[in-house]
Amino acid sequence: MTTVRWETRVAAIASDVWDSCFTDVEGRWWYEALESSGLEDQFEFAYAVIEDRGVPVAIAPTFIMNVPMALVVPPGIARVMSIFPPLRYQRTLFIGSPCSDEGSIGMLAGYSLADFVLPLQDALSARAKARNVSMTVWKDFGELQKPAFDALSQARGLFPMVSFPGTLVTLPAGGFTAYLEGLKSRHRYRLKKKLKDGLAQGRVNVSVVQQPDEQALQALYGLFQQTYEKGKTKFEKLNIEFFRQIALKPQSHFILLTDDATGKLVAFMLCFQLGEKAINKFIGIDYSVGMQSHLYFQLWEQAVKWACSVGVTSLESGQTAYGAKREVGHQLVPLHCYCQHRNPLLHRVFGAVAKKITWISLDPELEQMS
Template sequence: MITIERVSQVPEDFLVDNPEGGAFYRAYGRAGIPDFELGCFIVKRASRPVTTAPFFIMKLPLNTMMPPGFLKTLLGRIALRVAFVGHPSADVGRIQGEQSAEVLELINSELRKLAPLVSYKGFDGSLGLAKFNKVIGLPVPVLNLPPDYWNRLKHKVRTDLKRKLKASAGLRLLETDGLPKEHLQRVYELYRQTCDNADIQFEQLNVAYFRESAPLSKYVLYFEGDLLIGFHQLLCSKQIMYCKYIGMDYGKSRQYKLYFALMLQAINICIRDGIRQIDFGVTSYAFKRHVGSEMHQTFNYFQHRNAWVNALLKRLSFLLEPDESELR
């Protein structure tokens, strides 16, 4: 017999060896991010858990993936209530355990009770989701880092990266495990500046997110004198580093090439600590390709419980795919 149970948080052992696993999901849940309802389904066979599937519910603006312009503005007031399998802050969707068609349909039947539109965010192309529409998602840039990474780079690329990093040489660099409380509010302010300058805005973090996720994180902090002007939040294991959020003072970021400095310091930390892979996170692809990242394609699946609406959404699926400008 197969059954399903809804719980408010993922179990502590969910993807326990992954920096973006259960501890991170639970910290995110405690933060209470506005406009997101989080939960998790536990599927059991004969009372034994076989599948853990995190989900979240939000109203998704139809223009989320569109480039700035008239059409984006025109569609800005149209939003769809969606129940997603996946996580708002994770680029790759993860289900732990069995992913058979039977299990997925049981999950879908529960999700349809929560929202008219069901979606799977950031999965590969192999999920057995009959009658779901499948659209291309944002690729995830992953950089493999051998110990001699810098020496393997082409001379022209290495010289360019060193020049970018040199622009920040006059700043004070601080690397911390966790986030010192005295920097919490400033980190949030810098996050807001960066978020406000982004074309794609999927979520709006709050101060509580940075407080709750701090014990799981490493931070790279740049100071001009005593003023914090840039940060990079990293989640690390011995095998992989996830680049989570960057925040910058946009009045100073260009002068010091802060974005590049924050990214390049993440590479240096990995090489120093023997971490062999970086997940750089989506968007800003030109630089991530420049340093040698490989693009891992993701897909988003969706299905509306009304067949007519589902057919219409299939015709409009291009609105849910990244624009060409976002892939550069």
């Protein structure tokens, strides 16, 4: 009695269904912001609504994009693939979000992922054919969902693929001091030294704001672009309209560092508060200030202090910059993708390639954390 229907707008699904299905992860507010940001040149969004006897019980956000294979396969294999144009990019239908670190399907209490994976995969395969998509991918799902995906892979022939891991810090009671005490001694020493050295370069003022004005948005977007250009892994390219839209959401908190002497914004971090969990989603840094200021670590200090002040007990920080995150005590959160190519031959080729993908092949910095 399980059926799947497709909607292409957030508003086509009742808000109470969204709110009941998504509680402690990015939900309606997040997809509204993405949908309203003018990202159609990169993504085609749609939402699979799973119904049980005609009643909506789950929502699976999806998007279609052309994925450069060099982003996900080891460099040696990427060079071989680049010789063959059909293999350079794959038009892919993902379950998940282009900017979320862990895949999630929102569902009502009493249901589990195992209840939906088979009909949902069949609906994905039909949509992939209708939208001329080569591959379907369940993007970045965690260890708790592995039994459901093992059963799905056996039933429908999907192959698993290791993904960039997420990162997480558990915050103890007692604020920043207790957090410091929980770090390994060498990490605690280095962090305290960097914070001290950073302050010696010039004082910064700290503020945590919601709904920043247009002038502030322009400044922080400029810093975001600087950080984006320095990043090694680029999955999506966000525009300033996204920041305008996400700034309207009550879950969004911007941690701002401004130079005390000039009043200029030099760094920001955007965090989402979801109950006792917070997600450190985007940062921007003025690299002209100099590495000696250690702005990332000053931002992190303020993020921990803010999180502790609002009752947050876990702080998630995404899938990149592993070296810096290791220094401040992050743990890795294993994530996996589950894939199916419509072409049987290419399905076998990509399945063989997926077996060679490891954390180290994705990012050498992970060798120090694994």
